[in-house]
Amino acid sequence: MTKKIPVLFSVGWNACINCGACVAICPQEAGFISPFDTIAVDRPCDIACMLCEAICPVTTITHELAPLKTN
Amino acid sequence: MARYRPYFTLYLGSMDKQYDLVIVGSGPAGATVGRFAAQAGLKVLIIDKRQELGAPIQCSGAVSRHALEEVGITPNAEFIQEPIYGFGIYNQIGDCTTIDYRQLKGDEYGPEKGKKPLGYVVDRRRFDRYLMTMAERAGAIVWLKTEGLGYAATGNGHCDVQMRRFNEFLTIRTRILVGADGLQSQVGKWAGLRTHIKITELASCLQYVVDQVETEGLLEIITGHEWAPGGYAWVFPKGHGYAEIGLGVIPTMTQQNAQWHLKKFMEQSFFQKRFKNARILEIQGGGVPLASPLRVQFADNLILVGDAARHVNPITGGGIHTALSGGYIAASFLIDFLQEDRDASAKNMEGYQEQWLAALGNKMWKLHGIKTKIFHNQNIVERDQQLYATMSDYFSPHSEYKKI
Ligand SMILES: Cc1cc2nc3c(=O)[nH]c(=O)nc-3n(C[C@H](O)[C@H](O)[C@H](O)COP(=O)(O)OP(=O)(O)OC[C@H]3O[C@@H](n4cnc5c(N)ncnc54)[C@H](O)[C@@H]3O)c2cc1C
Ligand code: SF4
Ligand code: SF4
Numbered sequence: 426m427t428k429k430i431p432v433l434f435s436v437g438w439n440a441c442i443n444c445g446a447c448v449a450i451c452p453q454e455a456g457f458i459s460p461f462d463t464i465a466v467d468r469p470c471d472i473a474c475m476l477c478e479a480i481c482p483v484t485t486i487t488h489e490l491a492p493l494k495t496n
Numbered sequence: 497m498a499r500y501r502p503y504f505t506l507y508l509g510s511m512d513k514q515y516d517l518v519i520v521g522s523g524p525a526g527a528t529v530g531r532f533a534a535q536a537g538l539k540v541l542i543i544d545k546r547q548e549l550g551a552p553i554q555c556s557g558a559v560s561r562h563a564l565e566e567v568g569i570t571p572n573a574e575f576i577q578e579p580i581y582g583f584g585i586y587n588q589i590g591d592c593t594t595i596d597y598r599q600l601k602g603d604e605y606g607p608e609k610g611k612k613p614l615g616y617v618v619d620r621r622r623f624d625r626y627l628m629t630m631a632e633r634a635g636a637i638v639w640l641k642t643e644g645l646g647y648a649a650t651g652n653g654h655c656d657v658q659m660r661r662f663n664e665f666l667t668i669r670t671r672i673l674v675g676a677d678g679l680q681s682q683v684g685k686w687a688g689l690r691t692h693i694k695i696t697e698l699a700s701c702l703q704y705v706v707d708q709v710e711t712e713g714l715l716e717i718i719t720g721h722e723w724a725p726g727g728y729a730w731v732f733p734k735g736h737g738y739a740e741i742g743l744g745v746i747p748t749m750t751q752q753n754a755q756w757h758l759k760k761f762m763e764q765s766f767f768q769k770r771f772k773n774a775r776i777l778e779i780q781g782g783g784v785p786l787a788s789p790l791r792v793q794f795a796d797n798l799i800l801v802g803d804a805a806r807h808v809n810p811i812t813g814g815g816i817h818t819a820l821s822g823g824y825i826a827a828s829f830l831i832d833f834l835q836e837d838r839d840a841s842a843k844n845m846e847g848y849q850e851q852w853l854a855a856l857g858n859k860m861w862k863l864h865g866i867k868t869k870i871f872h873n874q875n876i877v878e879r880d881q882q883l884y885a886t887m888s889d890y891f892s893p894h895s896e897y898k899k900i
Contacts, residue, residue: 443552446700446783448680452692455646455685462680476695479747482702482754482781 431469432488434477436461440485447477447486512637515541516834518657518670520644520683522549524816525802526676527627528567528823529830534635536831541668542628542636543659545643549624554782555816556703556732556740557623558715560615563817567824569630575622577735579613581605581713583891588720588880590766593888596714600893607713617715617732617740618816646686647673647798653840655797672830672840673798676823679783681804687795693806695748696871697787699727699813702754703742705778709771711739717891718743719883721876723761725749727786727813728887731767738777744784744813746871754781784813788864789857794845801826807856810864811890811897818856825852863897 436459447464451457453472457465464470464477469491478486517533519526522544530542557577564571582596582605597605597614605611632638642661649655656667675683684691711733718729726746734740745757762771785808793805801807802819809818829848838844849857870886873879890897 442702442779442781444554444701444781444783445678445680446698446781449783449785450693450695450698455682458680458682476747479695480698480700480783482700484753484755 430473431471431491432473432475433469433491434464434466434486434488436463436466437485437487440483442483444482446480446482450476450480452476512539512541513667514654514669515539515637516671517541517674517830518543518668518672519674519676520544520657521675521677521802521804522628522631522638522640523624523676523678523802523819524627525804525807525819525823525826526674527624527631528820529674529676529801529827530631530636530638531627531634532824532827533830534631536827537635538831538834540631540636541670542631542638543642543644543661544628544638544640547641548621549628549640550620550622553620553778553780555620555780556730556742557618557620557816558615558732558814559618559816559820561613563615563820567820569627569820571616572626575618575626577617577619578733579607579713580615580617580715580733581607581613582715584714584716585884585888585891586716586718586720586766587884588718588722593884594714595888595891595893597893598713613713615715617734644677644683647683649796671797671834672845674826674830675798675800675804676802676819677804679785679803679806681800683798684790684800684804687798689790689792689795689800691790691804691806693785693787696726696746697785698746699744699784699786700747700754700781701727701742701744701784702758702779702781703730703740704758704774704776705734705738705740705780706771706774706776707738708773708775709739709741717887718761718765718767719887720880721749722880723765724757726871727784728883729758729761729765739774741771741774742780746786784808785815786810786813786867789860793849793852794842796842796845797840799826799830799845799848805852807852807860809897810860810867811886818860821856822852825855859897 516538645658716731724743726749727744729743807818807822808815
C-alpha cells in the first residue's frame with residue numbers, strides 16, 4: 426500500500442465528523458495535525474502509508490501527489 | 497499595523513509557571529490523576545485544548561457503576577443518560593445471550609428503591625466536565641483552550657512544557673508531565689515512545705443517536721463478520737427514550753467504510769424492523785483500539801495514562817473504566833514518588849508501569865492474546881462463533897475479566 430511519492434491530503438470538511446481516527450492511526454511525527462484535529466492538510470506527507478484514508482469512517486480524506494523536492 | 501484589541505480581557509485564572517504535575521488532557525484519565533494528586537497536596541495544572549470537554553463526542557459512554565465508585569465518583573444525574581442492568585449479546589443471525597442482572601440477582605439490581613444499576617450510559621460532555629470540576633475542587637488548576645506542543649527535560653529534575661493558550665505561547669515548568677491526551681496522543685511521540693497502532697487493531701467507528709428505537713436497559717452487542725467485520729455493532733440506551741446504534745470495522749477486513757456498514761446493519765440485519773422508524777439525532781465516531789497496551793508507558797519526567805498509554809480493553813474497546821482506574825494508579829504512584837524526592841529518570845518512572853501491570857495491565861495483555869487468536873482465524877464461520885462465545889463469556893457474571 427505504501428507509495429514512495431509524498432502526498433498532500435485534503436479533507437472534505439462537509440463530511441468530516443471530527444472523530445480523530447485519522448490522527449490516531451497516523452505514524453507521522455508529533456504535530457502532523459490540522460487545526461480541526463485531522464491529519465495535516467497544509468504540507469505533504471512523505472510517509473504516504475494512506476492509513477488515514479483507510480480508517481476514515483466517512484471516507485472524506487483524499488490526496489494528490491505532491492511534487493518531490495529538488496534541492 | 498493597527499491590531500484589533502479586545503474590549504476586555506478574558507479572566508484566565510492562575511498564571512503560575514511552576515507545578516509538581518502538568519497533565520495534558522482532561523478526559524477521564526487526566527482529570528482523575530489531577531484530582532487525586534491535588535487532593536494529596538501536589539500542585540497540579542491540567543490543560544486541555546478543547547473549549548468544551550467531551551465534545552465532539554467520540555464515545556458511547558457505557559461504564560460500570562463499580563468503575564465510578566472505585567475512584568470515588570458518586571453517580572450523578574448531571575452526567576447519567578440512562579442506568580444499565582445487563583447485556584444482550586447477539587450472533588449474526590440474531591440468537592441472543594441475555595445477561596440481565598434484574599433477573600440474575602433481582603434482590604440487588606433493579607430500578608426500584610434500595611436496588612441499584614449495574615452501570616450507566618453517561619453523556620461524555622457532562623461526564624468529562626464533572627470530572628474536571630472534581631479535580632478543580634480538589635485544588636487542581638485547569639486551563640481549557642490550551643494545547644500542549646512539546647516538552648524538554650531541563651536536567652535539574654524538571655521539564656519544560658510548551659503550550660499555546662488562546663494564541664499565546666507559554667512554557668510551564670513541572671516535575672512530572674502526564675500524557676493523558678487520548679488515542680491521538682502526541683505526548684508519547686514527543687518522548688519518542690513507540691505509540692504507533694496497527695491498522696488491523698484500530699476499529700473505524702460510526703454511531704448515531706436515534707429517536708424511535710426501543711431499548712430495555714441493556715447494552716446490546718451484535719457480533720458477526722456480516723455486520724461489522726473485525727469489530728462489532730451495538731445498540732445502547734441513551735435516556736429520554738433515545739438509543740444509539742453504532743459499529744466499528746477493521747479497514748483491512750472490508751472494502752467499505754463504517755458508514756456503509758452502519759447503513760447495511762440498520763436496513764438489512766435482523767433488527768431492520770426495530771430500526772425502521774429510526775431518526776438520526778446526532779452523528780459521532782472515532783477510532784477504537786482493539787489492541788494491547790503500550791509496552792513502554794514512561795520516559796524521563798513523563799508517564800502516559802488512559803488511551804494515550806492504550807489502557808483499553810482489547811475485546812470491547814471500552815476505555816473509560818481503565819482510564820479512571822489507570823488515573824488512580826498513576827496518581828498514587830506519583831504522590832509517593834514526589835514525596836520521596838527521587839530523580840524522575842525513565843528508570844525510576846518504570847515503577848508506575850509495574851504497578852499498573854500488576855493491577856490491570858497483565859489481564860489486558862491476556863485479553864489481547866484471546867482477541868488476537870480469534871481474529872487470526874481465517875475461517876469466518878468459526879471466527880464468528882468464537883467472538884460470540886467470547887463476548888457472551890466476557891459479560892457473564894462469572895467472568896474473570898469482569899472488572900476490566
Ligand atoms: C466510538 C467510540 C465509542 C466508545 N465507547 C465507549 C464506551 O461505551 N465505554 C467505554 O468505556 N469506552 C468507550 N470508548 C473509549 C473511550 O472513549 C476512551 O477509552 C476514553 O475516552 C479514554 O479516556 P482518556 O482520558 O484516556 O482520553 P480522552 O477521553 O480521549 O481525553 C483526552 C483529552 O486530551 C485532550 N488533548 C489531546 N491532545 C491534547 C493536547 N495536545 N493538548 C491539550 N489537550 C489535548 C483532548 O481534548 C481530550 O479532552 C469509545 C471510543 C469510541 C471512539
Ligand atoms: S499517509 Fe500515513 S503518515 Fe501520512 S498522514 Fe496519512 S496516516 Fe499519516
Ligand atoms: S477520520 Fe475522517 S471523519 Fe474522522 S477526523 Fe479524520 S477526516 Fe474527519
